[in-house]
Amino acid sequence: MVSPAQKDLVVSAVLQGSAIWKAAFNCGDANGCAAQYEADAVMHARPFGTFTGTAEIAEFWQKIMNDGFAAVEYLDQTIAVIDANSAVLSANWKMNQASGLIHQELWVLQPDGTAKLREDDFEVTGE
Template sequence: MSGVSDSEKEAVLSATQAASKLWKDSFNSGNAAGCAAQYESTALMEAKPFGTFKGTEEIQGFWQKLIDDGFSEVEYVEATKLEVVSADSVVLSSNWKMNKAKGVITKELWVLQGDGTAKLREDHFEAQG
Protein backbone atom coordinates (compact mmCIF):
# COMPACT_ATOMS: atom_id res chain seq x y z
CA MET A 1 0.00 0.00 0.00
CA SER A 2 1.50 3.33 -0.99
CA GLY A 3 2.03 5.97 1.67
CA VAL A 4 2.11 3.50 4.55
CA SER A 5 5.52 2.45 5.83
CA ASP A 6 6.32 -1.10 6.85
CA SER A 7 6.60 -0.02 10.50
CA GLU A 8 3.16 1.66 10.35
CA LYS A 9 1.67 -1.49 8.80
CA GLU A 10 3.28 -3.64 11.47
CA ALA A 11 2.00 -1.39 14.29
CA VAL A 12 -1.61 -1.25 13.09
CA LEU A 13 -1.71 -4.99 12.30
CA SER A 14 -0.23 -5.88 15.69
CA ALA A 15 -2.71 -3.63 17.53
CA THR A 16 -5.63 -5.09 15.53
CA GLN A 17 -4.61 -8.68 16.19
CA ALA A 18 -4.21 -7.99 19.93
CA ALA A 19 -7.61 -6.22 20.17
CA SER A 20 -9.36 -8.93 18.15
CA LYS A 21 -7.92 -11.59 20.48
CA LEU A 22 -9.11 -9.57 23.50
CA TRP A 23 -12.61 -9.42 21.99
CA LYS A 24 -12.72 -13.18 21.35
CA ASP A 25 -11.28 -14.00 24.79
CA SER A 26 -13.88 -11.69 26.43
CA PHE A 27 -16.75 -13.30 24.54
CA ASN A 28 -15.56 -16.83 25.26
CA SER A 29 -15.29 -16.05 28.98
CA GLY A 30 -18.83 -14.60 29.06
CA ASN A 31 -17.68 -10.99 29.49
CA ALA A 32 -19.98 -8.76 27.39
CA ALA A 33 -18.46 -5.60 28.94
CA GLY A 34 -15.04 -6.78 27.77
CA CYS A 35 -16.44 -7.26 24.25
CA ALA A 36 -17.98 -3.77 24.25
CA ALA A 37 -14.70 -2.28 25.50
CA GLN A 38 -13.13 -3.23 22.15
CA TYR A 39 -15.46 -0.81 20.30
CA GLU A 40 -15.16 2.96 19.96
CA SER A 41 -17.85 4.76 22.00
CA THR A 42 -19.78 5.71 18.84
CA ALA A 43 -19.20 2.44 16.96
CA LEU A 44 -21.76 0.97 14.57
CA MET A 45 -22.49 -2.76 14.57
CA GLU A 46 -24.70 -4.34 11.91
CA ALA A 47 -25.58 -7.88 12.96
CA LYS A 48 -27.73 -9.62 10.35
CA PRO A 49 -30.49 -10.70 10.88
CA PHE A 50 -30.62 -9.17 14.40
CA GLY A 51 -30.37 -5.46 13.63
CA THR A 52 -28.12 -2.44 13.91
CA PHE A 53 -26.60 -1.34 17.20
CA LYS A 54 -24.94 2.03 17.87
CA GLY A 55 -22.58 2.85 20.69
CA THR A 56 -21.00 0.63 23.29
CA GLU A 57 -24.11 0.42 25.51
CA GLU A 58 -26.32 -1.06 22.75
CA ILE A 59 -23.47 -3.25 21.54
CA GLN A 60 -22.83 -4.59 25.04
CA GLY A 61 -26.54 -5.37 25.39
CA PHE A 62 -26.47 -7.42 22.17
CA TRP A 63 -23.44 -9.46 23.29
CA GLN A 64 -24.86 -9.91 26.80
CA LYS A 65 -28.10 -11.37 25.40
CA LEU A 66 -26.14 -13.76 23.16
CA ILE A 67 -23.99 -14.88 26.10
CA ASP A 68 -27.10 -15.25 28.30
CA ASP A 69 -28.66 -17.38 25.55
CA GLY A 70 -25.74 -19.82 25.80
CA PHE A 71 -23.60 -18.77 22.84
CA SER A 72 -19.85 -19.22 23.31
CA GLU A 73 -16.69 -20.65 21.80
CA VAL A 74 -16.34 -18.14 18.96
CA GLU A 75 -13.45 -18.63 16.60
CA TYR A 76 -12.52 -17.18 13.25
CA VAL A 77 -12.09 -19.91 10.65
CA GLU A 78 -11.18 -20.08 6.98
CA ALA A 79 -10.53 -17.07 4.80
CA THR A 80 -9.51 -14.68 7.59
CA LYS A 81 -8.11 -11.59 5.90
CA LEU A 82 -6.50 -8.48 7.38
CA GLU A 83 -6.18 -5.56 4.97
CA VAL A 84 -4.28 -2.42 5.98
CA VAL A 85 -6.30 0.45 4.51
CA SER A 86 -4.32 3.33 6.04
CA ALA A 87 -1.58 3.97 8.59
CA ASP A 88 -4.20 3.78 11.34
CA SER A 89 -6.84 1.33 10.12
CA VAL A 90 -7.32 -2.31 9.17
CA VAL A 91 -10.31 -4.17 7.73
CA LEU A 92 -10.74 -7.74 8.95
CA SER A 93 -13.03 -10.24 7.25
CA SER A 94 -13.48 -13.91 8.08
CA ASN A 95 -15.80 -16.83 8.45
CA TRP A 96 -16.67 -17.58 12.09
CA LYS A 97 -18.26 -20.31 14.14
CA MET A 98 -19.63 -20.72 17.66
CA ASN A 99 -21.13 -23.57 19.61
CA LYS A 100 -24.64 -22.65 18.34
CA ALA A 101 -24.10 -20.62 15.15
CA LYS A 102 -21.80 -19.80 12.27
CA GLY A 103 -21.52 -17.01 9.75
CA VAL A 104 -19.37 -14.44 8.06
CA ILE A 105 -17.72 -11.18 9.08
CA THR A 106 -17.92 -8.93 6.04
CA LYS A 107 -16.15 -5.97 7.63
CA GLU A 108 -14.56 -5.20 10.96
CA LEU A 109 -12.99 -1.74 10.73
CA TRP A 110 -10.31 -1.52 13.41
CA VAL A 111 -8.85 1.95 14.04
CA LEU A 112 -5.66 2.77 15.93
CA GLN A 113 -6.33 4.88 19.02
CA GLY A 114 -4.12 7.53 20.59
CA ASP A 115 -2.79 5.02 23.15
CA GLY A 116 -1.60 2.61 20.44
CA THR A 117 -4.46 0.12 20.85
CA ALA A 118 -7.03 -0.63 18.15
CA LYS A 119 -10.79 -0.43 18.56
CA LEU A 120 -13.71 -1.34 16.33
CA ARG A 121 -15.36 1.60 14.58
CA GLU A 122 -17.58 -0.62 12.41
CA ASP A 123 -18.58 -4.26 12.74
CA HIS A 124 -20.64 -5.92 10.00
CA PHE A 125 -21.40 -9.61 10.27
CA GLU A 126 -24.06 -12.17 9.48
CA ALA A 127 -25.25 -15.29 11.27
CA GLN A 128 -25.94 -18.13 8.86
CA GLY A 129 -27.47 -20.81 11.05
Protein backbone atom coordinates (compact mmCIF):
# COMPACT_ATOMS: atom_id res chain seq x y z
CA MET A 1 0.00 0.00 0.00
CA VAL A 2 1.32 3.41 -0.98
CA SER A 3 0.98 6.05 1.70
CA PRO A 4 -0.96 9.20 0.78
CA ALA A 5 2.20 11.29 1.17
CA GLN A 6 4.19 9.02 -1.17
CA LYS A 7 1.31 8.98 -3.65
CA ASP A 8 1.29 12.79 -3.65
CA LEU A 9 5.07 12.80 -4.17
CA VAL A 10 4.81 10.48 -7.18
CA VAL A 11 1.95 12.45 -8.75
CA SER A 12 3.80 15.74 -8.22
CA ALA A 13 6.96 14.37 -9.86
CA VAL A 14 4.97 13.02 -12.83
CA LEU A 15 3.16 16.33 -13.31
CA GLN A 16 6.46 18.20 -13.17
CA GLY A 17 8.17 15.84 -15.63
CA SER A 18 5.21 16.01 -17.99
CA ALA A 19 5.15 19.82 -17.83
CA ILE A 20 8.89 19.94 -18.64
CA TRP A 21 8.35 17.57 -21.59
CA LYS A 22 5.46 19.64 -22.99
CA ALA A 23 7.38 22.90 -22.55
CA ALA A 24 10.39 21.44 -24.38
CA PHE A 25 8.18 20.20 -27.21
CA ASN A 26 6.40 23.52 -27.51
CA CYS A 27 9.77 25.31 -27.68
CA GLY A 28 11.03 22.96 -30.43
CA ASP A 29 13.62 21.34 -28.14
CA ALA A 30 13.79 17.65 -29.12
CA ASN A 31 16.76 17.01 -26.83
CA GLY A 32 14.79 18.54 -23.96
CA CYS A 33 11.95 16.12 -24.72
CA ALA A 34 14.35 13.16 -24.84
CA ALA A 35 15.88 14.24 -21.52
CA GLN A 36 12.56 13.37 -19.85
CA TYR A 37 13.04 9.69 -20.78
CA GLU A 38 15.24 7.13 -19.05
CA ALA A 39 18.37 6.24 -21.06
CA ASP A 40 16.92 2.93 -22.28
CA ALA A 41 13.25 3.97 -22.48
CA VAL A 42 10.96 2.48 -25.11
CA MET A 43 8.53 4.68 -27.04
CA HIS A 44 5.73 3.15 -29.15
CA ALA A 45 4.58 5.91 -31.50
CA ARG A 46 1.68 4.56 -33.55
CA PRO A 47 1.76 4.40 -36.58
CA PHE A 48 5.43 5.47 -36.80
CA GLY A 49 7.13 2.62 -34.97
CA THR A 50 9.07 1.82 -31.82
CA PHE A 51 12.03 3.88 -30.67
CA THR A 52 14.46 2.77 -27.97
CA GLY A 53 16.84 5.00 -26.03
CA THR A 54 17.09 8.74 -25.82
CA ALA A 55 19.04 9.16 -29.09
CA GLU A 56 16.33 7.46 -31.19
CA ILE A 57 13.60 9.24 -29.24
CA ALA A 58 15.25 12.63 -29.78
CA GLU A 59 15.56 11.93 -33.52
CA PHE A 60 11.85 11.08 -33.70
CA TRP A 61 10.81 14.26 -31.91
CA GLN A 62 13.19 16.37 -34.01
CA LYS A 63 11.63 15.03 -37.22
CA ILE A 64 8.13 15.74 -35.90
CA MET A 65 9.17 19.29 -35.02
CA ASN A 66 10.91 19.76 -38.38
CA ASP A 67 7.65 18.71 -40.06
CA GLY A 68 5.91 21.65 -38.36
CA PHE A 69 4.14 19.95 -35.47
CA ALA A 70 3.85 22.17 -32.39
CA ALA A 71 1.61 23.37 -29.56
CA VAL A 72 0.88 20.06 -27.82
CA GLU A 73 -1.82 19.99 -25.15
CA TYR A 74 -3.05 17.12 -22.97
CA LEU A 75 -6.80 16.74 -22.42
CA ASP A 76 -8.70 14.54 -19.96
CA GLN A 77 -5.44 13.54 -18.27
CA THR A 78 -5.41 10.83 -15.59
CA ILE A 79 -2.57 9.62 -13.42
CA ALA A 80 -2.73 6.21 -11.74
CA VAL A 81 -0.10 5.55 -9.09
CA ILE A 82 1.15 1.96 -9.46
CA ASP A 83 3.53 1.76 -6.51
CA ALA A 84 5.75 3.98 -4.37
CA ASN A 85 7.99 4.81 -7.33
CA SER A 86 5.86 4.84 -10.48
CA ALA A 87 2.65 5.98 -12.10
CA VAL A 88 0.91 5.79 -15.45
CA LEU A 89 -0.34 8.91 -17.19
CA SER A 90 -2.99 8.62 -19.90
CA ALA A 91 -4.75 11.37 -21.83
CA ASN A 92 -6.07 12.61 -25.10
CA TRP A 93 -3.73 15.05 -26.84
CA LYS A 94 -3.88 17.60 -29.60
CA MET A 95 -1.47 19.87 -31.39
CA ASN A 96 -1.56 22.18 -34.38
CA GLN A 97 -1.59 19.39 -37.01
CA ALA A 98 -2.64 16.19 -35.22
CA SER A 99 -4.46 14.65 -32.29
CA GLY A 100 -4.51 11.31 -30.59
CA LEU A 101 -4.35 9.18 -27.48
CA ILE A 102 -1.70 8.58 -24.87
CA HIS A 103 -2.37 4.97 -23.96
CA GLN A 104 0.34 4.84 -21.32
CA GLU A 105 3.22 6.98 -20.16
CA LEU A 106 5.01 5.00 -17.45
CA TRP A 107 6.82 7.53 -15.26
CA VAL A 108 9.35 6.25 -12.72
CA LEU A 109 10.94 8.18 -9.85
CA GLN A 110 14.68 8.62 -10.20
CA PRO A 111 17.24 8.77 -7.35
CA ASP A 112 17.16 12.59 -7.49
CA GLY A 113 13.38 12.65 -6.91
CA THR A 114 12.41 13.56 -10.47
CA ALA A 115 10.26 11.30 -12.64
CA LYS A 116 11.31 10.11 -16.09
CA LEU A 117 9.52 8.15 -18.76
CA ARG A 118 10.41 4.45 -18.93
CA GLU A 119 7.69 3.60 -21.45
CA ASP A 120 5.66 5.82 -23.74
CA ASP A 121 2.78 4.41 -25.81
CA PHE A 122 0.74 6.86 -27.86
CA GLU A 123 -1.04 7.06 -31.17
CA VAL A 124 -2.12 9.60 -33.73
CA THR A 125 -5.85 9.29 -34.39
CA GLY A 126 -6.61 12.46 -36.33
CA GLU A 127 -5.47 15.79 -37.68
